[in-house]
Amino acid sequence: MMQFHLKTVLSALVVLGIIFAQGRPVHAGQPVSLPPQEEFKYNIKFLMFTRAAQGRLRIYRQGVNRYRAELIAETKGLIGILMYGRKNHYISELEFNPKNRQFISRLYTKLVYRQNGIERTTAAIDTKNGLVKWKYYFRDKLIGEGVDPLPKGARVEDLLSAFFNFRLGSLGPLEPGRKMVLFTLPNYKAKALKENFSEEEKKFQKFEITIPHTGTMRTYRKKFGRTKEKGLLALVKVPKSLFGQETGEVRVWFNPKMAPIAATVEDAILFGDVSGTLIKSKNSP
DSSP states (O other): HHHHHHHHHHHHHHHHHHSSSSOOOOOOOOOOOOOEEEEEEEEEHHHHHHHHEEEEEEHHHEETTTEEEEEEEEHHHHHHHHHHHEEEEEEEEHHHHHHHEEEEEEEEEEEETTTTTTEEEEEEEEETTTEEEEEETTTTEEEEEEEOOTTTOBBBBOHHHHHHHHHTTTTTOOOOOOOEEEEEEEHHHHHHOOOSSOOOGOOOOEEEOOOHHHHHHHHHHHTTTTTTTOOOEOOOOOOOOTTTTTOOOOOOOOOOTTTTEEEEEEEEETTTTEEEEEEEEEEEE
């Protein structure tokens, strides 16, 4: 049961990252500037637990057009005690292409700290040859590995490259009625263990992001008591198997400056709705 809970907590955190702010496309003739170094801190709550987990999302430079992005999520308080201090750590080694202002994921690593050991998944993305070389370890022992062809004609993002590319505008602008579909990596733990997982989890996953039309947005504001607020609503559908949700939908509310004021994961398994809130952010050139 607790495994489902942390999945849900992390889903709210990740979706906040993916849809944090409106992209800024580059127009012809404008000088190309490097993306800033940034850090965001989050608080996640559900039911009566107001601080079930905390997270940190950041990106910093490591060289010329080289960046490293990290997302760290860790349970706190009573939930932390019940889950033995469960922590997830995502790392993305990125290459920045100044020409189209796009981050390209080169190496994606996921670390899951459990009471009985550490899980580690790595995915080296070779866009030139259209391949992903992946490995899954448990307690530093290699359990499974393989090579997957990237979906033809599809743009594949890891969770962190999707976040920062969205903010840069390389995924396109946000506007009412707009829909976009992003491909992300399979569940490589499922591919390595081969048992107790659905076939869907072993395939490339999809995120569907929708910006509702004006009339639909008014309906949502009335339903959730936000009629006095201004800003934008984004609805995101994710695979149920990816985050452990019943509906697979997340709604994110933005203020007029495109800062996320709330994000809710609907019908999380066993726990109802789970909400995430941005509590602090900073950036530097």
